[in-house]
Amino acid sequence: MFRRIKQDIQCVFERDPAARNTFEILTTYPGVHAVLLHRLSHALWNHHLKWLARVLSNLGRWVTGIEIHPGAQIGHRFFIDHGMGVVIGETAQIGDDCTLYHGVTLGGTTWQKGKRHPTLANNVVVGAGAKVIGPITLAEGVRVGSNAVVVKDIPPGATVVGIPGRVVAKVKPGPEDERRKAFAAKIGFDAYGTTQDMPDPVANAIDCMLDHIHAMDQQMETMCRSLKALGMEIEVPDLPDLEVCDISGKDLKGPDDIGMADDPGKPEKS
Template identity: 60%
Template sequence: MFQRLREDINSVFDRDPAARNFLEVLTNYPGLHALLIHRLSHWLWRKNLKWLARSLSTFSRWLTGIEIHPGARIGRRFFIDHGMGVVIGETAEVGDDVTLYQGVTLGGTSWNKGKRHPTLADGVIVGAGAKILGPFTVGAGAKIGSNAVVTKEVPAGATVVGIPGKIVKRTEPDAAEVLEVDPERREAMRRKFGFDAYGISEDMPDPVARSIQAMLDHMHAVDERIERMCQTLRKVDASYRDGRLPELRDEDFADILDDADACAMPEKAPAAREAPATTKGDDGRGTNG
């Protein structure tokens, strides 16, 4: 028991640089208080003392602002930072070394009995305000962005952001074989389409930008394969002639690019959208241009 207590307190020092000493952590961290009370209420729950366990859980909610159902299973070195508004449901399971921030909900989407809350594997980090809803697993080492709403399984090591939650980073690609994309050709295709991912780097990914980038990469891979097929056909049949592909003209994308520029920099709308200048003719009446 004392070993568990020492682990829980040390986890605060490991993940919160504001923690200064043992006494401060033990007396002023509501996340630690909620965890310690939950360990007792969960023990009572397993001993079939349901009412007493729920009453202790309610007291903990009143004291800390953190609601953990006594039936939830919490692993070792669990850390709730700040904590206000955290809700963990009855059938939720939390692994070791998991970190939650304020406003996180591990909830369900069904009123049926049985497993209806998520399972967080070891090392998961859940940002402030995130909602993880449903009886699925969030893989080891995954990160859930602030205010994300996650309703389906998350692979190990992935990063999920947005509403609904979208995977923006994986430790490994899904496909066994991934075609390498030449960075120079990728950049040329981006310029051709007028797409620059809104200046967002890989460290701050945007789901829409990543989706467009994936489509461009796929188009590049298809283009490479078609080119190889044409080369093979020329070797087989000397009379084979390549047909010219339709050109991508800049004017075909002018309206789309103007709209994108207007959304990105409304104070610098395209000049083409300004009203034509009005000058006065000899008769004093206004005439266009």
């Protein structure tokens, strides 16, 4: 048991860059306090001292804001970051190296006895505010996005987002991604600075638009070259400037009107 407690403390250094030393973790991390109290209450629960286990669990809830039923089974190196509002039900099972953030619920969907809470395999991360409901299984390496609601089994390595939770497939980087990035930079759009671990449906839709625009651009260039080869004179007009509207709805026509007036390094026009 003491080896597990030592691992629970040491894993904080790996997952929280704000952690500075062991004394700070032991005295100021409610997630660690909740896990330590659960280790003790779970031992009492297994020794059929269920009332005493529930009293200790309730004390941990009052002190930390984290509710873990003493019957829940939790593996090695479990970390609750921030922790306020976390609820873990009686029949929940959590594997090794899992991480939960604040506001997470591992809840049940029935009042019947038996297995009614989720099972988390190893290396699962559940984002802030997410709800994992029912006797479902999140396989190894699953990532659950913030505020997602998961009500069905999730395969290994998948990322889940939305309400209800849906699996978002990860796209392996390759030449297609490099071409998209270069073309996006050409037209002044960069969707790749958002996140790489959590695919963005909006970014994916814009990726499709970029692919389509790029294909149209290539076709137009091919047509122009073909027409010039036939001796036709083609006048290529200048593309019009895009009109940008600020939050107030005022039309901004040129670059001098877009945020330049507030630039202290730019001289005002006479």
